[in-house]
Amino acid sequence: MADTSTRRAGEIRHVPLLEPLIGDYEERCRTFGWEQARDLLAGLPDGGLNMAYEAVDRHAAGPLSDVVALRFLDRGVPTAELTYAELRRASDVVAVGLQALGVVPGDRVCTLLQRSPALYLTVLGTLKAGAVYCPLFPAFGPEPVCDRLSLGSVRVLVTDRLSYERKVAPFRARLPHLETVLLVDDDAAPTEGTASWDAMVASATDALDRSSFEIARTRPEQPALLHFTSGTTGRPKAAVHVHEAVVAHHVTAMWALDLRPGDVYWCTADPGWVTGTSYGIIGPLCRGVTVVTDSSDFDARRWYRVLQDQRVTVFYTAPTALRMLMRVGADLAHEHSFPALRHVVSVGEPLNPEAVVWGVEAFGMPVHDTWWQTETGAIMVSNFPGMPIRPGSMGRPVPGITAAVLERGPDGRAAVVDGHVHVLTEPDAVGELALRPGWPSMFRAYLDDPERYAQCFADGWYLSGDLARFDADGYGWFVGRADDVIKSAGHLIGPFEVESALMEHPAVAEVGVIGKPDPLAGEVVKAFVTLRAGYEPTPALQRELITFGRHRLGSVAPREIAFDQALPHTRSGKVMRRLLKARELGLPEGDLSTVEGQP
C-alpha cells in the first residue's frame, strides 16, 4: 500500500487558532477579515484549496489522525467508525474509483442515500477528484429526484437498488447525462445501467495499492457543491458553492457551533440538505471533532440515549425536532443525563422562545438559534455561546457579515427604485433581510440560470427573501418569508413544483398550494384544487389526489387537499397563493407579511 503520509505531513502548515468568540464579539466584528480565516486553513500548493483536504487530509497527517472522525449508529447502536487516517484513505479510494469511471473536475456526482458510510465517502471522494457533489434528499419521490438529476446534468448517482428501481429507472431515458449508477449494499446481479459500489471500491483499492493518489488541486473559486433549493415559481434552483466556502464553514463551526478537537458532535439534519453537508460533514470535520450520525427517523427515547451514551458535547438540530421532544415531555429527558453536553444549537425555522427555555429544563442549557440559507452556505446570524440569548431572536451577524433590513415595496420584497434600495436604520423596523456579498460561502450562481441569480441582488446587497427586524442592540428577529415558499419540518418546498405535479392528474384543472401552519412541522403543504368538468369533489378523490401526490413527490407532497372551483387570480392570471393563505387563516386579505412564518 502506498503510504503518502510523510509527503502530506510535509505540506501541513502550522496555523494559529483564532480565539473563540466568547466575550469579545464587538471587538471581533471590528477587526475580523475573511483573509484571517483563510489563514486558519492549510491550503494546497500555489494557492489551491480543497474542502476535503481541509476537512480530512489535514488532520490525517497530524495529531488527530487516530481520532474517530465519523461514527455511524443504526437506531442508536454503533455500526461503524472511521478515524481521520482511515477516512482519508477510504475517501481517496472513492476518488480513484470515480476517476476510473471517467469523472473529471466539474462533473456532478449525486447521492440518493440514507446516512451511511457510502454517502460520506462519496461526498469526500467527489471533492477529492475535483468534481461537484450534489445531495438528493432520500425522501423525495421520483419527480423531484429526476428533475434534479436532469437539471444538474448529473453524471454519476450513488444510491440503493430500491430507490433506483422506484425513483430513477423508469425515467432513465429522460436522463441522458446519467452515465453511471452505483448501487450500494446490493447482492443482486448488476442490471443494465447500474454498477456495484462494492466492486468499484474493490478495484479502486487495488489501484490505490499499486499507485498513489493526489488530491485534485482545486482553486478556491472552483465549484465544489451543488445544492438544490426551492423558489415560488419554476423549477428548483441549484445553488453553486465553491471550495472557498470551506473558510466560512470552518469559522462558523468554530464560533457559532463552538466546535473544538475532542468534541463529539451530532447534527440531526439529513445530509440531503445543505445543513447536512455544511454542518453535518465539512465544518465539523474541519474542526477535528468526532461526528456521530444516526438513522434518520425521529424517536425521542433513542435521541436522548444517543446524546447520553455517545457523550455528545455539541448538538445541532431543528425547531421541529425540539418541538417533538417537548411534546413528549421533560420527564423522559430527566431519565437520562447529559454531563458531556455543552452547547445546543438550532436552525431551519423560527425557534419558539418556549423551546429556548425548554432547553434549560431538558438539557440544562438554552437552545441557541442560528439563521442562514442554502444560498448563504454557512451561518450568517447566530446566538453565540457565551453571549446573552434573547429567546425568539436569531442572534447577531457573524463577524465579517454585514446584515441590514431594506424597505419593502408593494410586492413585499425590497423596493428597488432607480437601482437603489433604502436601508431601514430605526430599531425594530421590519424589512427584507439583506446581506453584503463577499463572504466565502456565498453561492456563486444558480446553475444555468444567471437571470434568477441576478434577481437576488440589488444595489450591492444580497436579498434573502425573509422579513426581519433588528432591535436596538443589534439582535435580529425573524418575521416571516416575503414570498410563497413553504417551510415544512425545516425543508423548503416550492409551491410551483407541487402544483405542477398535481396538474398531471386528469381530474385537476388548476391548483394553488400554500403552507398551512402546523404545531409540529411549522407548516404543512395544503393544495386547493379546481376540478375539471365531470369530476365530483368526493372524499375518495381527495384521497386519490393525496396518494397521487405522495407517489410523485414523496415528502414534499400535500398533506391536505381542498376543492375550490373559484380560485382567486391576479390580473395576469396567476393563482393568488397569498389570498388562499389569508382565507385559510381567517385573516384580512391584505398584507400578510407579519404573520407568515410565526410559530
Ligand code: WT7
Ligand atoms: C430559510 C432557508 C438554514 C439552513 C438550511 C436551510 C428559514 C432558516 C431560520 C431561523 C427563522 C429560519 C428562512 C430561510 N430559516 N433559519 N433561525 N429562524 N427562519 O436552508 O432550506 O435554504 O432555508 O429557512 O426562511 O430563508 P434553506
